[in-house]
Each structure stands twice: as structure tokens, then as C-alpha cells.
Amino acid sequence: MSYFTNKTVYITGAASGIGFETARQLVSQGSNLVLFDVQPLDEALAALQAMNKSNISITTYELDVTDADETTKQMATAAKNLSPDILMHFVGITGPWSFDDMSQEQFERVMNINLFGTRNVLAAVRPFLSRGDQVMVTASMSSFTGSYGYSSYSASKFAIWGMMQSINYEWKPLGIDITVFAPPPIDTPLTRAEVGVMSQAGVGMKKLAGELKIENAVKSMLKGVENRKFLVVPGVMANFIRLQQRIFPVSWVNWVGGKMVAFSLRK
Template identity: 30%
Template structure:
């Protein structure tokens, strides 16, 4: 398939996991890409792995810094000529006993996951309106069903969903679409149990376990590629669960 031939995309969080898988997928279908992440070396590595007919650029960028966000969008448009698809994937997970969750940690999760997504959407809007492009944001099953220890994370992702729906109805008449994917149980560094606190009640977390098995980040990239391409032309304001049936 070559659904992104002649199209230009910007992907945040492209150094690893779902972001890297999405970069590889869109590049393989002909997209020219601007890849951004706080991990400068790893995002450069992703760019090197991309194989396709388009040009692939990369730069270090903290999605929570408005100046860095503006610089990434400017460079994308000046060097690649336009922007057709914005894919916001950068995010952090924090699992905490809510009574112990510090305000600092709460703010950090909201700032990266929600404000970072907002900043990129806002900076990209003028260009996406010009190209009649679209946005794919990354929410989470934690926005749809209570996720124990995920007060900040779930709130940030529910915010991403509300932001996505707002953009869909506010700009839909002008030809812009905005959708979200809601992954669950995807095998990435974030999903690895090793990175989580040990004193959590895993029985409580079981409702967020997949029906059959966890899968790799490419299963989310597949859905992002469909929604972000013209195949998704009639999908707007939607959030698609990619969770192996966990919340079915």
C-alpha cells in the first residue's frame, strides 16, 4: 500500500514504541516525515530505520515546550513544504497510589500528555487547514474505564479525547479531521511491568489486561495509518480502541 505517497506527516514520540512503529509504517507507505522526541539519539535512529520514497527528518523536541513545538512545526513546513497528518504519540505513564501522588507529578503527566498534545495541535492547525489534513492523537483505555493508580494518566488521556472531539466538530466543516486511538496492553517500554512500582495490587489492574495476549506497537501503527490516510475520510471525532478486546 502507498497511502501516504505525496503526503507529509509529523510524529511525536517517534524514538520508541508506538511512535517508532508508526514512523516506519507511514514511511514505508511513501510519507515524508518530521520525527520528534526528547530522546535525540533514538529519534535519529528511527529516522535511519525508515525505508520509503519520502524524505525523513528528525529533531529533538520536548512536546511540553511551546517554543520547541513551534520550531518543529516550522521546520516541517519549511523543509517538507506542508503538513498533511499530525500524529501525537509522545507520552509518559505514571502509576501512583493517588493519596501519595505529588502535585508535581500530576502536573508533569498532564503537561506532557495533554498540554503537549494541545500545543502540537494548535501549532499545526493553520497548516492542516491549508492541506485539509488530519490529526491522530493517542488516548488510552485508561480514559474509558477506571485505571487504578492512574489518576493523572487517565485524566490526561480523557483530556486528549475531549480535545480531539472538540477539534473534530470545530474544524470539521473546514475539511479537517481529528481522531484518537486508545491503545491498551501494547508491548513497549512503557507497558513493561519492570518500569512500574512494585507495591501495586495487580488483581485490581487485571481489568486492564487483554482478553487474549499483549501485542507489539505495530498493531497501533496499523490503525493510525488507516485513520490518518484517505481511507479514514469519513472518520472524524472517533476514538478507536486497540486493546485486544480488554474493554469490550
């Protein structure tokens, strides 16, 4: 028996990347899965059903998290069939453009999907959460530190970090536990799409935090949810960066980052 056995887990962004890997790991732990994505879920569902030895329930719903009304309707429809014990929210995009090269449309798209999409999902699922239930929201190491070429992405993730801290104060007394998952770069279709788009300086700064294998990152996240931890930061380098931000003055942290940018630009 696993902590997640017989629990109903809602997973957004389940068609690929971290969302799909989470669903894959939870299938073997006997969770009932309710999957959401704006992308087709047929391939993901087929792969998960092939692993479904315990005959758990796996259902799918199309969902565009930027549409608040649709999100409310789809969550309500899903909850009529299976009410959530745990929500795991993974929907997000990167924004690998320097500020000077980024259009207003690009900036707004990142904010709409990452920040407003998160808000829409939380608002839609809230009526179906009760004491003992849990919410896991994906943030990033970019929730705590800016990076070259990530002004839109960091803005959205800083906002998510602040929003989740505030919601934790409101929901914790009601018995609803919050986990914020703040990983360093992970090898996913999302990060691979940055190749050739992000500048060399941005790539150099990202390397400071290291890159995790997706399987290990998800295992760390699931362990954090099981232990009802508020913040999960997987990876040695990511935790080192987080520690130095808490110990050293921001001027020193900025100096180190500036040196990395200068070194990368000279290559």
C-alpha cells in the same frame, strides 16, 4: 501505492515505542517523515534510513512539547521545509501511582506532558493545516474508564478525549479530519517502566483490556487514519469493555472493576 505514499507525516515521540513503530511502517509505504522527540533521534533515524528503499525524506527535530514557545518554533521550522499532510502525536507518559502515594509534582508532570503537550502541538501545527489534512492524537482506553493507580493518567486522557471531540466540531467543517487512537496496554518502553511501580491491583485491572503487540496496534491505527475514522480502539477485549460501558450502567461497570481490585489485592 499506499494511502500514505508521498504524504508528509509529522510524528511526535518518534524515538521509541509507538511513534518509532509508526515511522517504521510508514517508511515502507513511501511517506515523507518529519520526526520529533525530546530524546535523541540518532538511532531511530539510522534504523529508518537503513530501510529507506524509496529514498523518502526523513528529517528530525528535537522537541519538548511542554514548552509551548519551542513547539511553535520547531513546527514552523519544519513546515518551511515540508508542510504536513498528517500529524501523528504520540508523546505521553504514564502515572502508575495510587493517588495517596502520588506527589503534586508527579501529577502535574503527567498533565503537562499528556494534556498540555498535546494542546501545544496542535496549536503549533494548526497554521500549516488545510482542507484535506489530518490529525491523529493518541488517547487511551483510560480516556473512557478509570483504573486503580491511574488517577493522573486517566485525568489527562479523559481530558484529551473531551478536547479532541470539541476540536473535531471546530475543524471538521474546515476539512481537517481528526482521529483519536485509544489503545489498551501495548508492550512499549513506557509500559515496561511501570513494572515494580504499579500496584498489583492496577496490574490486575489493566489485564482486563488485554495487551496488544505494538505492530498490530499501529496497523489498526493506520487503517483508521486511512479511513478517516474519528475513533480507533484496537483489540477485541478493549472493544468489549468500550461496548459494556455504553450498554450497562456505571454502577455495574464499577462493581466489576471493584471485584477485580479485590481479587488482585488478595493475591
